[in-house]
Amino acid sequence: MTTQQPQQPQQPQPYKKPLPVLEPETRPFWEAAARREYMLKRCSSCKQFHYPPQNVCPHCLSSNTVWIRGSGYGKVYSYTITYQGGGPGYAEEVPFVLGIIELDEGVRVWSNVVGIDPKEVKVGMVVEAVFENVAGQGIAIPRFRPRPQKKA
Amino acid sequence: MSLRGKTAIVGIHEYESRFAPNVSINQIKAECFREALEDAGLTKDDVDGICTAGEGFGAVDLCEYLNVHPHYVDSTQTGGSSFVVHAAHAATAIDAGRCNVVAIMYGSTAKSRGVAIGTGGAGLQAEAPEQYEGGVHGTTTVGVYAQTARRHMEEYGTTSEQLAAIAVSTRKWAATNPFAVMRDPIAIEDVVNSRMVSDPLHLLDCCLQTDGGGCVIVTSAARAKDLKKKPVYILGMGEAVGHWDAGRRDVTTVAAQWSGQDAFKMAGVERKDIKLAMLYDSFTITVLVTLEDLGFCKKGEGGPFVSDGKLEPGGKLPLNTDGGGLSSNHPGMRGIFTMLEATRQVRGERGEAQIPNCDLAVAHGTGGTISHRHGTGTLVLSSHT
Ligand SMILES: [Zn+2]
16 A cells, blocks of 8 residues: 555656656546555446546446545556567666556556566566656656565 | 448559658558559549548548549548458448449558557657556557457466467468568477567567558449459458456457457358458467457467467468568558458469468458557458359
8 A cells, every 4th residue: 555655765867757747637646646545536426436537437428427545456457578668768677567457446457567576477466556756746656566465 | 231242342452562761651552542543443533432541631631642532531540450441431431322432542651760669658648548558657569469468368378389370370371472571481489489579479479560551442343343353342341449448448358359240240151161361460469369359269269279270371261361460561550451462362363372262251450459449340351242
């Protein structure tokens, strides 16, 4: 969960990866991410979660969708270890893991799996959201890392 | 009234060069148009419909370059499947009496301009939904296909060797195509030992990057009878879209399940009677899931299905006999080439690579990314109505 985020060492070089360009429909997601909260959209009319977050519910077309703070917990649904490319910032950091996470709320979301040797990532692995601060931008990028399992 | 057999492909041309640094995209389209008209025995003035996709203002720009004023234009953009979808739309418009002869064109100089089609990253993304899934996470095209491959392996036990079988059979066919970029034989080990691009997809699981283009001319079955070449009738057609399903996406299935069902239903033919499968092969996994979702085998059985040699020369279901995107050419949106090669085979023009009695073929385009947003188009083509 987000509050357990360890202190990240300050990176000397600037963040080169693409940043989201905030717009009315997406701004709350990124503002919450900066507060280390993983937000989801749920429809007040049909009560269903959806992803990606939209102002109009993709299930019933209601405009009564509200932001809900998600658990940030989920499982790896699928992933790939990228060895080539990925665009600015990423291409220099290969190999890295692009992954689809199935959140406990039932929606599958797009992200990265971090905090683990890419070769150790497995489908079904239990993960939690972490947030990578982008220095000086007031933005944090949500990613997922293995979630420590409680000892029996 | 069904559109079954009401229209036909009557003229084709494939741009021969795979590296064309000194030409424009419109030049490729226009030259392919000129040659396809010659192939059909038609003139520019016979054409009253123009379709294209790719860049800029689509068909409008192209009409200016060709100096034509058509009654029907279509710039529908469904990525690599666009041209197959255009053919379906053209058939519909011709049958409805909106136009008589439609030319579908594609051109690309992706190779000579150095466009990183598969690995370039998604860049800045202002609009939802791309904002959540694109450049901010280092998403690549090959990576998105790799997610389908990984999940398919996890759910169904599909192996890298099974995916490799598709690359191997396609290379065997490429050896019969003098214009194919990669013609030297490869073995399963070559594919699985080639460097990993995006795990579990290796370099030889990925399509090429080339320049190229083509033109397909469609007209009514009645008009087709009087033209130069044997008509290749459109018996069935379908188009469909796959996407994130509001967060419930099953990445192992593609929209081929819907476009294929529509096309086969209209055609009224069985999968087992298909003599040639021309299926978009951006990556080996694209072919495997498309074969499943078009109904050639059950979901999850694609691995064993492709591993018994049936896709190779002499096999029961020849696949991508031009060498496909994996070995012949891939300028970015390859769907048109599935129609071009299917037409050559159904006409009986493929020489040493000719499939005996190739009276029934499927041409199928996939555009976008299969684990994510994509569009598909499926045609069933035949030498008879
Ligand atoms: Zn709703």
